[in-house]
Amino acid sequence: MVVGYRAVILVDKALEIVLGHTPVLPAEEVDLPSAVGRVLAEDVHADLDMPPFDRSAMDGYAVRAADVARAPVVLDVVGQIRAGHWPDRALEPGQAIQIMTGAPVPAGATAVQPVEKTRPVEGGRRVEMLAPVEPGAHIARQGAEVRAGDRLVERGRTIDPATVAVLAAAGKGRLRVGRRPTLAMLVTGDELVDVWETPSRGRIRNSNGYAVMAQARWAGAEARSLGVVPDVSERIADAVRDGFRDDVLVISGGVSEGAYDLVEEVLAQFDVGLLFTKVAIKPGAPLVFGRRGDKLVFGLPGNPVSAQVTFDVFVRAALLRMQGATVVSRPRVEVELLDSVKNRSGRQAHSPARVAFEAGRLVARPLASQGSADVVAHAQANALVILEAGQLRAEAGEKVPALLLGNFLERDGSA
Numbered sequence: 001m002v003v004g005y006r007a008v009i010l011v012d013k014a015l016e017i018v019l020g021h022t023p024v025l026p027a028e029e030v031d032l033p034s035a036v037g038r039v040l041a042e043d044v045h046a047d048l049d050m051p052p053f054d055r056s057a058m059d060g061y062a063v064r065a066a067d068v069a070r071a072p073v074v075l076d077v078v079g080q081i082r083a084g085h086w087p088d089r090a091l092e093p094g095q096a097i098q099i100m101t102g103a104p105v106p107a108g109a110t111a112v113q114p115v116e117k118t119r120p121v122e123g124g125r126r127v128e129m130l131a132p133v134e135p136g137a138h139i140a141r142q143g144a145e146v147r148a149g150d151r152l153v154e155r156g157r158t159i160d161p162a163t164v165a166v167l168a169a170a171g172k173g174r175l176r177v178g179r180r181p182t183l184a185m186l187v188t189g190d191e192l193v194d195v196w197e198t199p200s201r202g203r204i205r206n207s208n209g210y211a212v213m214a215q216a217r218w219a220g221a222e223a224r225s226l227g228v229v230p231d232v233s234e235r236i237a238d239a240v241r242d243g244f245r246d247d248v249l250v251i252s253g254g255v256s257e258g259a260y261d262l263v264e265e266v267l268a269q270f271d272v273g274l275l276f277t278k279v280a281i282k283p284g285a286p287l288v289f290g291r292r293g294d295k296l297v298f299g300l301p302g303n304p305v306s307a308q309v310t311f312d313v314f315v316r317a318a319l320l321r322m323q324g325a326t327v328v329s330r331p332r333v334e335v336e337l338l339d340s341v342k343n344r345s346g347r348q349a350h351s352p353a354r355v356a357f358e359a360g361r362l363v364a365r366p367l368a369s370q371g372s373a374d375v376v377a378h379a380q381a382n383a384l385v386i387l388e389a390g391q392l393r394a395e396a397g398e399k400v401p402a403l404l405l406g407n408f409l410e411r412d413g414s415a
Helices: 011-020 161-169 208-218 233-243 263-269 304-322 375-380
Strands: 027-031 060-063 073-081 095-099 111-114 118-121 126-129 151-153 174-178 182-188 222-229 248-252 273-279 286-292 295-300 332-337 348-358 361-366 383-387 399-404
Touching: 011 273, 011 286, 011 304, 060 073, 060 126, 095 126, 151 161, 182 208, 182 233, 208 222, 208 248, 208 304, 222 233, 233 248, 233 263, 248 304, 263 273, 263 286, 263 295, 286 304, 295 304, 304 348, 304 375, 332 348, 332 383, 348 375, 348 399, 361 383
Parallel strands: 073 095, 182 222, 182 248, 248 295, 332 361
Antiparallel strands: 027 174, 060 095, 060 111, 073 126, 118 126, 273 286, 286 295, 332 399, 348 361, 348 383, 383 399
């Protein structure tokens, strides 16, 4: 074990330790339709110019700008070019060629006149230009977006639908992505029953197992449940042994210092090298992290919100790093408080809030919460307002940092 692993450490130091001990998994090759949500493991470069030729940005007529400088003028229509068809003739003075959006611009043309500024005459054999057009107007020049050889997408980016479009345009039908880490989720506690059971007095439903596995899958991992086990060392050890078949083992509950908090004792049986056991974060001070070979082990608090917050800050970052992601932490922004926030913990506090844009500024309204078991308040939040360790209070109107949660864009953020 690492000397000093029982000391309470700051959040940034804990995250540094986690990432410093997180291996990047080998890459694998997938086809493009399967790549969305995966982390790119290679730089992708353009194999040709984009656009690959001068193309029309409008439906209209390919013309010589000099021919229509004194509009209105009438030109001879000598052909038509559709998208996907190469011009079979060059444009001569006094001529126009009907052209569609995306079609190649013929040689000799210096502009495209939008169809709205034209009027067919003589049954369409000629066309009247109703206004002048600037040279180069409505022509997307070859290579204006990207030149062949330019880097289009860098390794470490999570592939979203917009990135899929770029990869398709670059002809990347197959590509290398980071392997998805596997995660085993174990929940401990005598008080827990499963979701389909009605709890008897003194017991509660297991929300942590489902929430954490959902968070893991949202972070790109393949998650499986080891179930709920009582606070009995032998039962916990059996489940932990099974969990070491995966890249990451996450245990919820049993990581504090009570008589029935047995996780550290069990992990010692498996020679897990603990790197820290306490972090100055609220919610979630009791937090275990260690390694067993190339396997990562996290022990999260049993309180539901504590488990979700510490997963989001630490475990999520590790899962993304394992996939090779460049950005592993939630976006951190500055917000203006609409109500005051207190922090009497002496730790870095993460309070649920609703963040929105109002009058050109980013504002946050802290949500009333009954503590680290209040999953309802946490589910309504789209951000976590941060008060640093030692900062007892922040008043309405003050600016403080906030972490934007994964549901920030999906929810309206009305403050």
